[in-house]
Amino acid sequence: NLSDKLDKALHLLKGHGKITEVNVADTLKEVRRALLDADVNFKIAKEFTNTVKEKALGQDVLTTLQPGQLMVKLVKDELTELMGGDAAGINLSGNPSVILMSGLQGSGKTTFSGKLANFLKTKKTKKPLLVACDIYRPAAINQLHVVGEQIGVEVYSEEGNKNPVEIAQNAIKHAKANGFNVVIVDTAGRLAVDEQMMTEIANVHKAIQPQETLFVVDAMTGQDAVNTAKAFNDRLNFDGVILTKLDGDTRGGAAISIKSVVNKPIKFIGTGEKMEAIDVFYPNRMADRILGMGDVVSLVERAQEQYDEDEARKLQKKIAKNEFGFDDFLSQIQQVKKMGNMKDLVGMIPGAGKAMKDVEIEDDAFKHIEAIIHSMTPDERSKPSVLDAKRKNRIAKGSGTSIQQVNQLLKQFNQMSKMMKMMQGGGAKNMMRMMGG
Ligand code: GDP
Ligand code: MG
Numbered sequence: 001n002l003s004d005k006l007d008k009a010l011h012l013l014k015g016h017g018k019i020t021e022v023n024v025a026d027t028l029k030e031v032r033r034a035l036l037d038a039d040v041n042f043k044i045a046k047e048f049t050n051t052v053k054e055k056a057l058g059q060d061v062l063t064t065l066q067p068g069q070l071m072v073k074l075v076k077d078e079l080t081e082l083m084g085g086d087a088a089g090i091n092l093s094g095n096p097s098v099i100l101m102s103g104l105q106g107s108g109k110t111t112f113s114g115k116l117a118n119f120l121k122t123k124k125t126k127k128p129l130l131v132a133c134d135i136y137r138p139a140a141i142n143q144l145h146v147v148g149e150q151i152g153v154e155v156y157s158e159e160g161n162k163n164p165v166e167i168a169q170n171a172i173k174h175a176k177a178n179g180f181n182v183v184i185v186d187t188a189g190r191l192a193v194d195e196q197m198m199t200e201i202a203n204v205h206k207a208i209q210p211q212e213t214l215f216v217v218d219a220m221t222g223q224d225a226v227n228t229a230k231a232f233n234d235r236l237n238f239d240g241v242i243l244t245k246l247d248g249d250t251r252g253g254a255a256i257s258i259k260s261v262v263n264k265p266i267k268f269i270g271t272g273e274k275m276e277a278i279d280v281f282y283p284n285r286m287a288d289r290i291l292g293m294g295d296v297v298s299l300v301e302r303a304q305e306q307y308d309e310d311e312a313r314k315l316q317k318k319i320a321k322n323e324f325g326f327d328d329f330l331s332q333i334q335q336v337k338k339m340g341n342m343k344d345l346v347g348m349i350p351g352a353g354k355a356m357k358d359v360e361i362e363d364d365a366f367k368h369i370e371a372i373i374h375s376m377t378p379d380e381r382s383k384p385s386v387l388d389a390k391r392k393n394r395i396a397k398g399s400g401t402s403i404q405q406v407n408q409l410l411k412q413f414n415q416m417s418k419m420m421k422m423m424q425g426g427g428a429k430n431m432m433r434m435m436g437g
Helices: 002-013 021-037 042-056 067-082 109-121 138-151 164-177 195-208 224-236 254-262 283-291 296-306 309-320 326-338 342-348 367-374 378-382 389-399 403-422 427-436
Strands: 097-102 128-133 182-187 212-218 240-244 266-270 278-280
Touching: 021 042, 021 283, 042 067, 042 254, 067 254, 067 283, 097 109, 097 195, 109 128, 109 138, 109 182, 109 212, 109 240, 109 266, 109 278, 128 138, 128 164, 164 182, 164 195, 182 195, 195 224, 212 224, 224 254, 240 254, 254 266, 254 283, 309 326, 326 367, 326 378, 326 403, 367 389, 367 403, 389 403
Parallel strands: 097 182, 097 212, 128 182, 212 240, 240 266
Antiparallel strands: 266 278
16 A cells, blocks of 8 residues: 555665665655555646655755655655645635535535534534525435534525526525525536536526635545546636545545646545534645655654754763763653654554554653652762662652662663663664663
8 A cells, every 4th residue: 555655665765865866766756656546647746756856856864864754754745835835714704705615416515515504603603504506406405404404504495496596696685684694505516517517607606706616526536536626617716625525545636636737725625424524624634644654754853853963962972981871861751752752653653553553652651760760869860870779769759659660760771771882873863762662
């Protein structure tokens, strides 16, 4: 699967200190393949990898990071950028604000209309009205009524009226007269783009001048989504995209393709059939999803933020001079903790997530250790060899631990000091690994 492929792509770069034309080529090939697997349009995937390549070449790789990891960060940043940077909201400035739904039949317009009404309703200041303009199937009008009842939102429909423009206009009048400040117009769709449908929705669009025209698209339709999006955008110049059916395994590559082709923000996603299954679209989360891997990127980011190379160098000197003590130990623990809790950290390592799934890691695995060290005097911390039975007893009492726990920590500390001497050169990175393992 995708995640394995990217893992492989990472390995290809292992051991190189700088990103170069040669070592980047294979990785980019894998990234391109990953995008294609996620249903990203071929041309777009190619353009994308070219952009990443330009940005990647010649970048120095932090000592703590593998070039492959840096590449993944570049890939993710670029993906996020491509999908629209910051999350885009819905324009609700009108009174009433009119929102028009467009899209193919089965894309999820009716469901999303309900979800959006439900979402807005919780905002207290919003009183939404749902409008049934799918006049071809009585079942469709019924479906919207069922949804409306479920969420406690009024549905406007006109039995027997076959003119969606009229229905929509009447609904807006009804809204004005009855204090609704958001009008959500659900429309008819066809199984494929056809002229009659386009003309109809274009007419409704022209007549009611919505603040927001939303194009609803099934994320599972993959490559087809691009053509549909383009056809609707050519006619409606819509304001935003709703990506539905992003539950389950759908990778959502359609998000990238659509954004590249029509250049409109994706505003919400649908993640299930229930009314609550709606989420604001976050490009960075979507990038994670498309890359389909453990969250390497945030691990890389956190490492970049937190890792203090000077600190590491100082530490190495201390180890070399045999001056490593409990204070250093403590600051190392704090370093690790700054990066997140252990479970998070382990989950971010590609491959490890699966293997460690069933292993219990306490979030506060270091609590006792810290308490014990805090109960030591500065002298004891820098020269642990002075710790005799009497001192250990005092420390155990002071830290609320047992003498066994104190002994265990001392043992770990001694082992670690020995190992660190042996692995000199690895510094804090290796130490973190030891503490994690
Ligand atoms: P419309 O023809 O565009 O109005 O589409 P509908 O709203 O009737 O949805 C078509 C089908 O897709 C229905 O069975 C919905 O329950 C389902 N559906 C809509 N949105 C989602 C979603 O986000 N996830 C899942 N799993 N199903 C959805
Ligand atoms: Mg419908």
